[in-house]
Amino acid sequence: MDLFLISLVSLVSFILIFKLHKHKKGRNVAPTPPSLPIIGHLHLIREPLHRVLHQLSCKYGPIMALRFGSRPVLVITSPSAVEECFTRNDMVLANRPLLLSGKYLNYDHTSLGSVPYGRLWRDHRRIVTLELFSTTRLREYMGVRQDEVRSLIKSLSQDAMQEHFTRVEMKSRVQGLSFNVITRMIADKRFYGTGVDGFEEAIKFKDVIREVFDISGASNLGHCIPFLQWIDFQGLEKRFQRLQTKSDSFSQSLLEECRSERRSSSGHEKAKTFINAMLSLQESDPEYYTDDIIKGHILTLLLAGTDTTSVTIEWAMSLLLNHPAVLERARAEVDEHIGHQRLVEETDIPKLPYIQCVVHETLRLFPPGPLLLPHEPSEDCTVGGFDVSCGTMVLVNAWAIHRDPLFWDDPLSFKPERFEKMGNTGAWFIPFGMGRRQCPGAGLANRVVTLALASLIQCFEWERVGEELVDLLEGKGLSMPKGIPLEAMCRARQRMSHVLKEL
Structure with missing residues (x-):
């Protein structure tokens, strides 16, 4: 049973990494910290989340890509990018x-x-x-x-x-x-x-x-x-x-x-x-x-x-x-x-x-909402010149802005x-x-x-x-x-x- 579970986790990890690599190829993806298999950047996350994301953004930029497990995340602390999100990309x-x-x-x-x-x-x-x-x-x-x-x-x-x-x-x-x-x-x-x-x-x-x-x-x-x-x-x-x-x-x-x-x-x-x-x-x-x-x-x-x-x-x-x-x-x-x-x-x-x-x-x-309620694009789009895929969770760090x-x-x-x-x-x-x-x-x-x-x-x-x-x-x-x-x-x-x- 333990061997089966390890094999299953390894297979899922391989599939996720392959899909993410394939998806990123040829795309202009926002800067991102080094990640781990399966969990992505979850090892970096702790409370309060808005402060942790701000610290990461100071190092990797005001538009930053993360991966919470299998879920892609875009963190925005750039006012110009926020304006772009909710004007040109609002719908x-x-x-x-x-x-x-x-x-x-x-x-x-x-x-x-x-x-x-x-x-x-x-x-x-x-x-x-x-x-x-x-x-x-x-x-x-x-x-x-x-x-x-x-x-x-x-x-x-x-x-x-x-x-x-x-x-x-x-x-x-x-x-x-x-x-x-x-x-x-x-x-x-x-x-x-x-x-x-x-x-x-x-x-x-x-x-x-x-x-x-x-x-x-x-x-x-x-x-x-x-x-x-x-x-x-x-x-x-x-x-x-x-x-x-x-x-x-x-x-x-x-x-x-x-x-x-x-x-x-x-x-x-x-x-x-x-x-x-x-x-x-x-x-x-x-x-x-x-x-x-x-x-x-x-x-x-x-x-x-x-x-x-x-x-x-x-x-x-x-x-x-x-x-x-x-x-x-x-x-x-x-x-x-x-x-x-x-x-x-x-x-x-x-x-x-x-x-x-x-x-x-x-x-x-x-x-009262340091991170705005998350948004999710209904189709592929660009934010600040970076490609954002459909289904990405978009987090705006109002506290940092x-x-x-x-x-x-x-x-x-x-x-x-x-x-x-x-x-x-x-x-x-x-x-x-x-x-x-x-x-x-x-x-x-x-x-x-x-x-x-x-x-x-x-x-x-x-x-x-x-x-x-x-x-x-x-x-x-x-x-x-x-x-x-x-x-x-x-x-x-x-x-x-x-x-x-x-x-």
Whole structure:
């Protein structure tokens, strides 16, 4: 048996090497590090992946070819190549690789994040944009965002109204904010805060989100060496199956609750929610807009819209605590343009350009997707003069591009003012991706993060827990969370006390 296994592995290795050699012959292939039989460059890969790929790119070039087992990979850290990918080659690169996460969490690759480019993707994109992210819908849901930010401020003020500073934990608070914003938009339901139903259910689903980002950011050897996936070498398939069961149960409960409310409110005006919009489409075309399609949308929105937003707020507050002069300038801007007689509102955001710069600088240093979601060319193409074969996984290292000293002055420093006079940054600043498959929720995310940040600055004084700087170590996971959740010393501002008491 051992001899048979060794012979089989040797044969597979020989076939792969022969095919790769034949495929490369006569082609202009991007620079690549030395590789090993069967595993390719997997021996070079470790976490955090964006940093490892950046180190390799510094040695082998901004367009670099790798091989993860049998899967060819192209790593891009060149803004000009990124622009080429998502302008001239945008349609060719509009596909996603078929990964295990898409099979189980995107209902066999039928939801927006992983569906192949085509009619279904166009329909999904149109529906999500129209019903959630259009200017009209964002305006209609503005009250939801303001309510949830006020709820965050109220929660903090209950702990920080004393004369002395109080130590507060921020991660769970901002996660509750972002989760409630999304669930109210899609189902008109809150899960966090006082007097809410389903809190335990939301806690369980938050754990699902955390684990999804953890294992999605891990290296899956089965994607790279097929026979390892057949035996589920790392046990990832079982974990994805378990997460799929939990996430499906949560999404199904939201769907059934909205469906029941529609039946009971027959003849009355229905809440303007995303699920209600999808149920209306299902009534007209039930075979196309199935429950799985709707649940895929629900899960995609919860995964993409909660953790990434809360992580950005947490990074921004960490950076402000480490740079008191920036925090003071941001507070002065709020005091000058908003004052102390009312809370900041979303319509005030245009009056707060410096705080918007703080958000942009946070996204530059700590993009919630350090590696953009992978693309896959549907046919052979060229990028930067190099030949790229159909089926190659294309990875764009946004984290590395955002720290490129060729474009960014003093790129490792936190300097929000760099965005004050900066025009179109193009492919140099891509926290939400680029091209037709860029994140459609960028407008929503910017609104939530900016409003929350401005409100926290307006209402409270902030200090670090100790004299040491807040640790900016990155944790594991697809959205690059903080390695150590943020805790800070907080005290209500005296001049805002009458406004906070009214909450």
